[in-house]
Amino acid sequence: MSTPILEVEGITQRFGGFRALNDINVSFQPGKLTAIIGPNGAGKSTFFNVVSGAFPPSEGRIRYQGRDITGMPQHEFARIGIAKSFQITNVFKQLSAHENVRVAAQMRRARFSLWRNRADLPELIELADHLLERVGLSAVRNRPAADLAHGQQRALEIAMALSCDPTLLLMDEPTAGMSPQETTVMMSLITSLAQERTVILVEHKMKLVMGICERLIVLHHGEFLAEGTPDEIRNNSEVKRVYLGQN
Known part of the structure; x- marks a missing residue:
């Protein structure tokens, strides 16, 4: 074993x-x-x-x-x-589904740059798109998290947790x-x-x-x-x- x-x-x-x-x-x-x-x-x-x-x-x-x-x-x-998904949904409801995942990826992966807009980092945008597809949320990519059904919000939280590629x-x-x-x-x-x-x-x-x-x-x-x-x-x-x- x-x-x-x-x-x-x-x-x-x-x-x-x-x-x-x-x-x-x-x-x-x-x-x-x-x-x-x-x-x-x-x-x-x-x-x-x-x-x-x-x-x-x-x-x-x-x-x-x-x-x-x-x-x-x-x-x-x-x-x-190690990544965690909690019983109480923990997403930024005013942001879109894509923005939620991208922000989570930024916080966990991107280094701070005084001169570069993190929102323009293509690898983070690509990662967010991939993770939304992975959890079945590509179709609601641009919808505010607040407008998603409860199950979709839980799936979004999982996508955010996956942004650090946890073991x-x-x-x-x-x-x-x-x-x-x-x-x-x-x-x-x-x-x-x-x-x-x-x-x-x-x-x-x-x-x-x-x-x-x-x-x-x-x-x-x-x-x-x-x-x-x-x-x-x-x-x-x-x-x-x-x-x-x-x-």
């Missing part, structure tokens, strides 16, 4: 006297599509915030490609190959608030992206990820409960007891 792309060792997260995560130990292999699942209150969002650098863990270490990144500033993650893509409940049709489109996009890079999802819809993920990790009350293939998770008695009965 290859070296894990991401390792979480003994992660504990406290908020005052409340322990949101308790001694989580998991590792993620490169090139795999994995989902972190669990009932409401399982600790999924806290786990995502910790591994994405939103805040450092109270205890434990996080390693990316063997490098200790515990406590690394969140803005540094893109530079080392690892972290996604927090990517289908939250979507219609069934939008959800189908998004899951197809995620499956396609997972052919090119490691993808880790945080989801509460177990049935949704069962059909696309190679591996599932189940949390319950902030603790590790189980991990395995979809079939192994379906047949796990503890998972059935604490999770499946709640859907």
Whole structure:
């Protein structure tokens, strides 16, 4: 087995006297599509915030490609190959879809130049066009993000995340608030992206990820409960007891 792309060792997260995560130990292999699942209150969002650098863990270490990144500033993650897509859409709604992706690419790739207009950099324009096509938004290239449907805004955020060409893509409940049709489109996009890079999802819809993920990790009350293939998770008695009965 290859070296894990991401390792979480003994992660504990406290908020005052409340322990949101308790001694989580998991590792993620490169090139795999994995989902972190669990009932409401399982600790999924806290786990995502910790591994994405939103805040450092109270205890434990996080390693990316063997490098200790515990406590690394969140803005540094893109530079080392980690991109994030959050549950709440984070786009510039007054800008067009193309401008959103180009600005994201500028921030992550272009060096500051006093004499050159970054908006005229042809490579950034070409990259933005490519990424919009990649996520199925070429037809709305010039529309303001505010005018896009919710599912399209989520796809736009993914295009922005892809602008740094990440090795690892972290996604927090990517289908939250979507219609069934939008959800189908998004899951197809995620499956396609997972052919090119490691993808880790945080989801509460177990049935949704069962059909696309190679591996599932189940949390319950902030603790590790189980991990395995979809079939192994379906047949796990503890998972059935604490999770499946709640859907």
